[in-house]
Amino acid sequence: MQQPVLTFTEGGIYCPAGGFYIDPWKPADRAVITHAHSDHARWGSRHYLCTRDSVPLLQLRLGKEISVQGAGWGETVKIGGAELSFHPAGHMIGSAQVKVTVGGQTWVASGDYKTENDGISGAFEPLRCHTFITESTFGLPIYRWRPQTAIFNDIEAWMRENEAAGKQSILVAYSLGKAQRLLYNLAHTGKRFFVHGAIYNAHEVLLGAGWPLPPVELITPDTPKNDMKNHLIISPPSASDSAWMKKFAPYSLGVCSGWMQVRGNTRRMNADAGFAISDHADWTGLLQTIRATGAEKVFATHGFTSVLARYLEENDIPAEVVRTAYGGEEETTETNA
Structure with missing residues (x-):
């Protein structure tokens, strides 16, 4: 055998x-x-x-x-x-x-x-x-995903609603993989992208390797809050509900994960919006x-x-x-x- x-x-x-x-x-x-x-x-x-x-x-x-x-x-x-x-x-x-x-x-x-x-x-x-x-x-x-284009349309509509309400848009996404997917597919919006250090480090490596990703700006203690207004912050899950995130208030938090397909998971994650993108x-x-x-x-x-x-x-x-x-x-x- x-x-x-x-x-x-x-x-x-x-x-x-x-x-x-x-x-x-x-x-x-x-x-x-x-x-x-x-x-x-x-x-x-x-x-x-x-x-x-x-x-x-x-x-x-x-x-x-x-x-x-x-x-x-x-x-x-x-x-x-x-x-x-x-x-x-x-x-x-x-x-x-x-x-x-x-x-x-x-x-x-x-x-x-x-x-x-x-x-x-x-x-x-x-x-x-x-x-x-x-x-x-x-x-x-x-678990049956909607087309990616439909989900990104939802994300853009959510960002416009936040802007009208005077709230900062923050998306939570895994630092390696999901974050780059968001950046690549939202690049056409013309928004500036502000990111946590974990995402910035991976992004710099990929830019150095020649990947066609939009530029991002690292959030530091010296980053003026007003610079981020009406733009997008992308954060890793580890920073959720942290002192780092709370300084951006008032904000609306959106979680990008396949688990958001299940009703109730958005609320359980203390998020304002859930996008089932996996x-x-x-x-x-x-x-x-x-x-x-x-x-x-x-x-x-x-x-x-x-x-x-x-x-x-x-x-x-x-x-x-x-x-x-x-x-x-x-x-x-x-x-x-």
Whole structure:
């Protein structure tokens, strides 16, 4: 019987033929990284392999001194007895699915992904494979995203309402990924963008790497409050309800997260508005992707795994739940998705 291409271990998803781990949650000799969020890219491994676009982001997160190699989209990298390649996941800048082939069997580890092209993160690429490892962050039928254009229209209308009411507009968004998506898609408004230091640091790295993002202004203790009036502040979730944010009063707080799809979450987050804009696939996107892979077996990880796996089984797609250490990015789960 042929050995599985990938196995699930206490240290992460492991490739026996290649001797590497995909997004290991314990230090490994060789770590293949899907994207630079901290629950997938952890410090301590001896050598890292990721997409070229992810290299500066891994260095930002893990330190300039790490040993890291970047590969191009679709470029085949041979490691031991395995062939590996990266393909767009659409989750954030540099995010990838990892395709691994051993002895004619192909497995794909999706990492985190979304199927709507946001304009900056790359268009998701469905991959044919024998076995597919899928995330299931929003693996419930209630999660069905409206088109991105409609949500950004809502955000712009909210900003105009705040301006008319004499309130400062503040959007809460994860500092790496979501914040850049907002900036890219709101650049046409002509507004100035004022940001927290966590967002500024990531933004500067991406600008230095040549990404077409609008300029931002770092908020410091010396930034005049009047300069920000009628413009937009973007804050990471960690600064919500903090002394840093309270100094902008009067303000209206909008939270950008897929969790805002559920009525009541906006109020629970002490926000004035909730925008259900997610960097993960919704229920429809998950099912469409799984069918497009043609996979003979699906493993569901991090999220509503049991619901998704049961649905797949009921529809004649063999599926299994796998527990991982993913899904715990350093900023609260209510706002980083």
